Amino acid sequence: MSARGSLERERRQAYWLVAPSVLVLAAVALYPILAAVWLSLHRFILVFGERRFIGLGNFAYLSGDARFWSALGNTAYFTVVAVTVELVLAVPLALLLQRAFPGRGLLRAAVLVPWAIPTVVSARLWAWMFNPDSGLINRLLGGQDINWLGAPGYALHAAILVDVWKTTPFVALLVLAGLQGIPEDLYKAARVDGASSWRTFRSITLPLLKPALLLALLFRSLDAFRVFDAIYVLTEGGPANTTETLSIYAYKTLMRSGDFGYGSALSVATFACVVVLAVVWLRLLGRAEEGR
Amino acid sequence: MARSLVPVLALALVVGLQSGCRRGSDETRGAAGGRTRLVLKYQPLWGPPGPFHELLSRFEQANPGVELVTEALPNASDLAHQFFLTSLEGRARDFDVLVVDVVWVPEFARAGWIADLSEAFPPARLREEFLPGPVEAVVVEGRTYAVPWYLDVGILYYRTDLVPRAPRTYAELERFAREAREREPGLQGYVWQGRQYEGLSCNVYEALWGHGGEAMEGGRVLLDTKPAREALTYLRGLIAEGVSPGTVTGFSEEEARRVFQQGRAVFMRNWPYAWAEAQKEDSPIRGKVGIAPLPTVDGEPGSGALGGWQLAVNAHVSPERRRLAEKLIAHLTSPEANRVLALHYARNPPRTALYEDSRLKEGAPFIAGLRELVERARPRPVTPYYNLISDVLQSEFSAAVAGLRTPEEALRRAQRQVDHLTGEAE
Amino acid sequence: MRRGGLGTALAVVAFLTFFLGPFLWQVLTSLWPDGELTRPWPTHLTLESYASVLWGRPFLRVVANSLGVAALTTVFCLTVGAAAAFALAKLEFRGRGVLLGAALGVSMFPPIATVSPLYLILRAVGLRDSLVGLALPYTTFALPLTLWVLTSFFRQLPDELYRAARVDGCTPFQAFRRVLLPLAAPGLATTAILVFIFSWNEFLYALTFLTTPEKRTVPVAISLFASEYREPWGEIAAASVVATLPLVALTLLFQRRVVSGLTAGAVKE
Numbered sequence: 011m012s013a014r015g016s017l018e019r020e021r022r023q024a025y026w027l028v029a030p031s032v033l034v035l036a037a038v039a040l041y042p043i044l045a046a047v048w049l050s051l052h053r054f055i056l057v058f059g060e061r062r063f064i065g066l067g068n069f070a071y072l073s074g075d076a077r078f079w080s081a082l083g084n085t086a087y088f089t090v091v092a093v094t095v096e097l098v099l100a101v102p103l104a105l106l107l108q109r110a111f112p113g114r115g116l117l118r119a120a121v122l123v124p125w126a127i128p129t130v131v132s133a134r135l136w137a138w139m140f141n142p143d144s145g146l147i148n149r150l151l152g153g154q155d156i157n158w159l160g161a162p163g164y165a166l167h168a169a170i171l172v173d174v175w176k177t178t179p180f181v182a183l184l185v186l187a188g189l190q191g192i193p194e195d196l197y198k199a200a201r202v203d204g205a206s207s208w209r210t211f212r213s214i215t216l217p218l219l220k221p222a223l224l225l226a227l228l229f230r231s232l233d234a235f236r237v238f239d240a241i242y243v244l245t246e247g248g249p250a251n252t253t254e255t256l257s258i259y260a261y262k263t264l265m266r267s268g269d270f271g272y273g274s275a276l277s278v279a280t281f282a283c284v285v286v287l288a289v290v291w292l293r294l295l296g297r298a299e300e301g302r
Numbered sequence: 303m304a305r306s307l308v309p310v311l312a313l314a315l316v317v318g319l320q321s322g323c324r325r326g327s328d329e330t331r332g333a334a335g336g337r338t339r340l341v342l343k344y345q346p347l348w349g350p351p352g353p354f355h356e357l358l359s360r361f362e363q364a365n366p367g368v369e370l371v372t373e374a375l376p377n378a379s380d381l382a383h384q385f386f387l388t389s390l391e392g393r394a395r396d397f398d399v400l401v402v403d404v405v406w407v408p409e410f411a412r413a414g415w416i417a418d419l420s421e422a423f424p425p426a427r428l429r430e431e432f433l434p435g436p437v438e439a440v441v442v443e444g445r446t447y448a449v450p451w452y453l454d455v456g457i458l459y460y461r462t463d464l465v466p467r468a469p470r471t472y473a474e475l476e477r478f479a480r481e482a483r484e485r486e487p488g489l490q491g492y493v494w495q496g497r498q499y500e501g502l503s504c505n506v507y508e509a510l511w512g513h514g515g516e517a518m519e520g521g522r523v524l525l526d527t528k529p530a531r532e533a534l535t536y537l538r539g540l541i542a543e544g545v546s547p548g549t550v551t552g553f554s555e556e557e558a559r560r561v562f563q564q565g566r567a568v569f570m571r572n573w574p575y576a577w578a579e580a581q582k583e584d585s586p587i588r589g590k591v592g593i594a595p596l597p598t599v600d601g602e603p604g605s606g607a608l609g610g611w612q613l614a615v616n617a618h619v620s621p622e623r624r625r626l627a628e629k630l631i632a633h634l635t636s637p638e639a640n641r642v643l644a645l646h647y648a649r650n651p652p653r654t655a656l657y658e659d660s661r662l663k664e665g666a667p668f669i670a671g672l673r674e675l676v677e678r679a680r681p682r683p684v685t686p687y688y689n690l691i692s693d694v695l696q697s698e699f700s701a702a703v704a705g706l707r708t709p710e711e712a713l714r715r716a717q718r719q720v721d722h723l724t725g726e727a728e
Numbered sequence: 729m730r731r732g733g734l735g736t737a738l739a740v741v742a743f744l745t746f747f748l749g750p751f752l753w754q755v756l757t758s759l760w761p762d763g764e765l766t767r768p769w770p771t772h773l774t775l776e777s778y779a780s781v782l783w784g785r786p787f788l789r790v791v792a793n794s795l796g797v798a799a800l801t802t803v804f805c806l807t808v809g810a811a812a813a814f815a816l817a818k819l820e821f822r823g824r825g826v827l828l829g830a831a832l833g834v835s836m837f838p839p840i841a842t843v844s845p846l847y848l849i850l851r852a853v854g855l856r857d858s859l860v861g862l863a864l865p866y867t868t869f870a871l872p873l874t875l876w877v878l879t880s881f882f883r884q885l886p887d888e889l890y891r892a893a894r895v896d897g898c899t900p901f902q903a904f905r906r907v908l909l910p911l912a913a914p915g916l917a918t919t920a921i922l923v924f925i926f927s928w929n930e931f932l933y934a935l936t937f938l939t940t941p942e943k944r945t946v947p948v949a950i951s952l953f954a955s956e957y958r959e960p961w962g963e964i965a966a967a968s969v970v971a972t973l974p975l976v977a978l979t980l981l982f983q984r985r986v987v988s989g990l991t992a993g994a995v996k997e
Binding site for chain 2: 763766847851856857939940941942952959
């Protein structure tokens with residue numbers, strides 16, 4: 011058997027090996043997305059079997075739908091604030107986890123606890139802590155009467171706190187993996203030069219950590235943008251839709267109202283936002299790679 | 303390690319699949335062993351299981367050859383709706399009798415999911431025997447589509463030790479609350495349900511009726527009206543003026559009840575269930591609570607929103623099964639069944655005569671005493687689009703109550719979205 | 729150095745409190761007698777909430793449902809994904825980058841974007857409201873995860889092993905099955921744990937596609953854990969603890985694997 015024949019055969023087998031995965035991905039992801047786009051061009055009320063093609067009618071209504079724009083605003087705000095706070099907390103946490111100190115094992119294990127708890131459970135757990143009457147937080151604040159989940163200014167921030175609690179550990183682990191990729195020699199050299207620890211952090215750690223940080227940002231922002239579980243459990247989008255994100259709005263329209271046409275338009279719009287976000291991040295990431 | 307994990311996973315898989323299959327096969331098992339299997343889909347009644355089971359087995363005794371099976375529905379109304387949306391829309395035939403929320407009857411009737419029961423239960427007879435509110439909810443365009451099973455109604459709770467009597471007008475409620483709070487600082491005035499969910503809509507409709515308004519006009523849901531603006535202004539005012547705590551915008555039934563039960567509020571709007579809780583042994587307000595119709599702007603006793611459940615027949619089942627299903631409904635909505643539900647499960651009977659029933663008066667005096675209140679109970683707008691628009695309404699009502707939008711703006715926005723959803727705009 | 733030590737200690741305590749505190753509070757709540765929840769402290773602790781969750785409700789059934797769906801998803805994704813991951817890591821063919829990119833893209837899909845068509849598909853094939861049917865949408869996130877983590881594991885195995893097997897006369901598939909797959913066992917275990925945890929925690933699809941109470945999975949059951957009007961906080965807490973402990977135990981037991989798996993796809997690329 012010639013080397014070329016063998017290579018040809020290898021390629022053929024490779025296609026057979028990946029074929030099932032490709033098929034499955036096409037069936038559960040590609041086809042539904044295309045189907046969602048098609049549905050979004052209809053007025054489709056599931057209950058009454060009312061279905062007719064209306065072209066871009068749903069999107070025309072969407073462009074003037076104040077509730078959509080406020081959901082987009084809430085989603086963007088949630089994403090930016092949650093991801094920022096998570097990064098700000100995760101970097102020191104990762105630096106801490108990298109050091110040797112008594113109890114490091116305990117801390118390492120402890121940070122995995124919130125990560126392992128289902129989002130729904132963590133939201134329930136925090137909902138109880140946020141309870142205005144008997145919740146832990148108002149107790150700790152000395153019997154305050156703060157309406158964490160019911161007051162418009164607070165509720166979205168409460169949801170952000172739940173997300174921060176749950177996902178900071180994941181971000182910290184990503185950062186830690188990045189930290190462990192930085193050669194020890196660089197730190198030794200810096201110490202010999204008598205650099206302060208802040209300076210070392212600024213001029214060695216942070217620049218070398220940049221790719222890991224950007225990657226964490228990419229993952230987390232795309233993930234935060236589709237937030238559903240925590241908000242559904244905490245507030246279902248209330249009060250006054252101030253915590254309603256795109257996913258919540260689309261879900262309610264689809265499954266509560268049974269309006270599959272407009273609901274699909276909302277989910278397609280959400281998808282489009284995620285794609286735009288991903289493209290922007292990948293550009294930034296590409297530029298950072300080039301800069302190195 | 304991977305090897306040790308695989309058997310565990312495989313085992314779990316088998317267990318999971320088996321339990322999945324067993325349920326799946328239910329659908330096909332129509333008449334096992336010559337007995338007809340009749341399936342009732344309902345929500346748990348939360349109480350001792352005995353009396354209800356006895357009620358069911360009495361039906362089996364009277365109808366030999368019928369095996370009665372009950373299956374649970376999700377407790378939350380919106381999820382129960384989702385269940386029916388997905389199963390009835392898929393023409394499921396695996397249940398015969400189903401419970402429906404008061405606000406779903408027109409929707410399900412129009413969708414052709416529930417059968418027309420007018421022959422077995424003529425509307426005229428329902429009007430004679432049942433309270434007016436529930437009948438209004440189950441009779442659609444002159445045809446009966448469901449039979450009331452048990453009902454709920456929004457009522458006012460007040461503290462008999464803090465106020466001289468129940469307030470009749472909104473102004474009186476505010477004044478009583480202020481006076482009580484002057485004597486006892488730290489007390490809240492009036493707690494109700496202000497969270498963004500269906501309970502808020504009930505509170506809003508009650509205020510709307512209390513201001514002499516209606517939510518429907520000629521089959522169209524009409525909200526951008528003067529009484530609606532006044533209703534939202536009143537609810538917002540309760541918070542803005544401190545009669546109600548700011549936290550009510552996060553309250554559902556239970557949050558309100560907890561505050562009231564701890565003795566920290568003068569008034570509460572809630573369903574009758576809160577009564578039993580208030581009268582418990584260790585309740586701080588035991589014996590200090592009264593109930594009354596909700597106040598109104600002019601002092602006429604107000605109407606509470608009608609809640610509760612009706613029994614209907616799946617339109618996809620065969621005619622023979624439909625006849626059996628109708629028999630079952632007749633059995634479950636009989637005066638005896640009404641009494642069992644009232645005595646053992648604290649469910650308010652929809653039959654008018656039950657409120658004069660001596661055994662009910664003796665066994666559940668509180669329920670018997672609700673007569674004046676249940677007679678005034680009113681259904682929320684009766685429209686097939688109720689579920690489609692309720693989400694929009696909740697969010698706009700919530701915005702107005704929380705002070706994010708003026709009542710005028712919230713209602714304008716609500717009207718625009720409602721018109722779009724119901725197709726009025728086109 | 730002393731100051732640094734003190735700073736570290738404070739930071740450790742702060743982080744520990746933040747991450748563990750809420751969970752411990754939940755444990756305490758689950759032991760708190762229901763009637764006393766509004767009091768500052770419980771007068772005594774009780775297992776009542778656990779008893780009513782485990783015996784008063786079909787909660788064990790719910791746990792079994794979750795176990796079934798998560799296991800089915802895991803087995804399915806590993807079966808389908810392992811071969812593809814091997815090919816992606818060791819074989820030369822066109823479209824490798826595209827496939828990995830597509831997998832990453834799919835894993836970033838907002839699940840809401842596919843809910844309406846998936847619902848119609850599941851209904852059309854008669855799998856609405858079925859646990860087996862639920863595993864299908866679960867592959868949207870589980871298969872990409874499998875591909876990424878496993879590909880990076882296969883890449884770590886030396887190429888020589890594969891070449892040697894080929895020289896011995898194995899076809900690429902035989903080389904995969906007889907030589908590389910057994911060596912990738914730790915990678916498979918890691919992937920299995922991650923996929924299992926992600927499936928166990930999934931909420932949106934389960935909420936949408938399952939409607940019968942007896943078929944609920946753990947997150948759905950906990951999110952809907954209410955009596956008619958009441959919010960039984962003690963029972964919710966007990967159920968949360970019951971549903972979470974196995975997961976926390978699994979995670980802590982396989983700490984290193986979880987961490988390496990989570991960061992494998994992300995950092996080594």
